[in-house]
Amino acid sequence: SIEVLVSEEKVKRAFPQNRFLSAATGSFLGILFPVCSCGNVVVARRLLKKGVPASGGISYMLASPIINPITILSTFIAFSYSLRIVMGRILLTFLSAVVASLILSTKNYVPLKEGEEDHHIHHSHLSKVEQVFHHAESDFLLMGRYLVLGALAAAIFQTFISRQAFLSLAGNKVLSVFLMQLLGILLSLCSFADAFVASSFVHLPSFSKIAFMVAGPMTNITVSILYAGTFKKSFVLKLILTLFITIFILGVIGTYITGGK
Numbered sequence: 001s002i003e004v005l006v007s008e009e010k011v012k013r014a015f016p017q018n019r020f021l022s023a024a025t026g027s028f029l030g031i032l033f034p035v036c037s038c039g040n041v042v043v044a045r046r047l048l049k050k051g052v053p054a055s056g057g058i059s060y061m062l063a064s065p066i067i068n069p070i071t072i073l074s075t076f077i078a079f080s081y082s083l084r085i086v087m088g089r090i091l092l093t094f095l096s097a098v099v100a101s102l103i104l105s106t107k108n109y110v111p112l113k114e115g116e117e118d119h120h121i122h123h124s125h126l127s128k129v130e131q132v133f134h135h136a137e138s139d140f141l142l143m144g145r146y147l148v149l150g151a152l153a154a155a156i157f158q159t160f161i162s163r164q165a166f167l168s169l170a171g172n173k174v175l176s177v178f179l180m181q182l183l184g185i186l187l188s189l190c191s192f193a194d195a196f197v198a199s200s201f202v203h204l205p206s207f208s209k210i211a212f213m214v215a216g217p218m219t220n221i222t223v224s225i226l227y228a229g230t231f232k233k234s235f236v237l238k239l240i241l242t243l244f245i246t247i248f249i250l251g252v253i254g255t256y257i258t259g260g261k
Helices: 009-014 019-029 037-048 056-065 069-079 081-102 129-159 161-169 172-187 192-200 206-219 219-228 233-257
Strands: none
Touching: 009 037, 009 219, 009 233, 019 056, 019 081, 037 056, 037 161, 056 081, 069 081, 069 192, 081 219, 172 192, 172 219, 192 206, 192 219, 206 233, 219 233
């Protein structure tokens, strides 16, 4: 619907041209356009093709599954109405998305792969409703194959990797952040529901659980495969590595600031 109903000029005007301000705007755009950690890649791709600054498109893609009303509410409920956890998750998401988007958008260019619909000329005689469905069908066919592959890979990891194995090694503050971040990636849970899983790790530091809830939606197996279907391989590798390091460093800092509580 973005492709058809929103003009390129309107999309561009919504984002400041300053790279930092564009990244900050993109990080909070999920409040208006909430998506899960599967639909974000499709929407971000459309925004980037509309000419949105690279930092804004990337930050929206990374932050929108987390900084949106549905995920915020589910986190609030899952952690017994703890504002500290909710604000910690929003802060870590915002900082990670902005840092990664600024690092990866130095040339204001994102190497998108061409989708199948990019080779077709749109027919002007189609109504806007028909065009919306046409683009939705194209997006579904383009992303669906990667979504299925990612879900299969995540299911395999969930079957063969024991959660207790991670818990037994998580007594160390630094290690707990690393392991929970890794677990979030491997489990590949939906951002709307992962807080209920994170809250079950009652004995772990808060920021290790927050790292789980940030790293998962941003870099889990399913979404990484979606990235690979949308962007060039070199960009995807840089994106995942940058996010992993950034989330880990910020998670460790948060753990020590809060005293490991």
